[in-house]
Amino acid sequence: MKKTKISIIEDNRIIRDNVSKFIGFHEEFELSIIEGSVEAFLQEKNFNPSKQTDILLLDIGLPGMSGLDALPILLDLMPDVNIIILSTYEEEYMILKALCSGACSYISKKASLSEIVDAIRIVVNGGSYMSPSIAREIINHFMGGRVSKATILSDRQKEILEKLVDGKSYQIISEELFISVETVRSHIKKMYKILHVNNKTEAINKYMKGQIG
Known part of the structure; x- marks a missing residue:
């Protein structure tokens, strides 16, 4: 054989x-x-x-x-x-x-x-x-992105992602949400893992495509 x-x-x-x-x-x-x-x-x-x-x-x-x-x-x-x-x-x-x-x-x-x-x-x-x-x-x-994505972020993670989409820095986000910069970083790190992305650009791309539930 x-x-x-x-x-x-x-x-x-x-x-x-x-x-x-x-x-x-x-x-x-x-x-x-x-x-x-x-x-x-x-x-x-x-x-x-x-x-x-x-x-x-x-x-x-x-x-x-x-x-x-x-x-x-x-x-x-x-x-x-x-x-x-x-x-x-x-x-x-x-x-x-x-x-x-x-x-x-x-x-x-x-x-x-x-x-x-x-x-x-x-x-x-x-x-x-x-x-x-x-x-x-x-x-x-x-299907043009019509298939639902089972990606679930916490309310805080969504809030931080929306601020990233708006172009805000970690420092500004921490001040607006009354949390430390390290806490912002921690949330973002967890968010990347949930979204299976490696950086901010990829996370924002998923958000803009409506792939985040």
């Missing part, structure tokens, strides 16, 4: 080790190049051109070149490879950019190891796979 050769680019060592170890338990798969960055992967591929890859699990948030920027480069180098994005990012624009750049599937890092293997099998058989939360974002895009 011909084994499917799997490569992984993932900078989190624990995730990389767990995923590669679990994949290695399955006889139909053979691990190929396992690296923590795109640059290291390309270097290894250059040193060992005989190492083949059928399916590449690719993270987005990597040191050096991001997974999104690497997609066209990797596909140019390996036109027949199937690239599966494995990422914490579940924002609509990130998903669409990855798929439009050539990724065939998109898996959330919240997925179980079994789900990742199931996704690989689907791709091996000519299909594509998206985690349910990812599929929801795509449906939301094609």
Whole structure:
């Protein structure tokens, strides 16, 4: 039986080790190049051109070149490879950019190891796979944002977000709400986690799209 050769680019060592170890338990798969960055992967591929890859699990948030920027480069180098994005990012624009750049599937890092293997099998058989939360974002895009988002912020968090939308600084927000700047920062940090965003711009973008309930 011909084994499917799997490569992984993932900078989190624990995730990389767990995923590669679990994949290695399955006889139909053979691990190929396992690296923590795109640059290291390309270097290894250059040193060992005989190492083949059928399916590449690719993270987005990597040191050096991001997974999104690497997609066209990797596909140019390996036109027949199937690239599966494995990422914490579940924002609509990130998903669409990855798929439009050539990724065939998109898996959330919240997925179980079994789900990742199931996704690989689907791709091996000519299909594509998206985690349910990812599929929801795509449906939301094609329905023009009409799908309700289950994002719930506290009244205080909404209040702070609205002030951020108005362009107010942490200091001004603290003065207007009679709370410390550190308390403002604490609320914002919790808010980012709830919204699955990394910065103020992404939070404001979700607010402007009406995606916050």
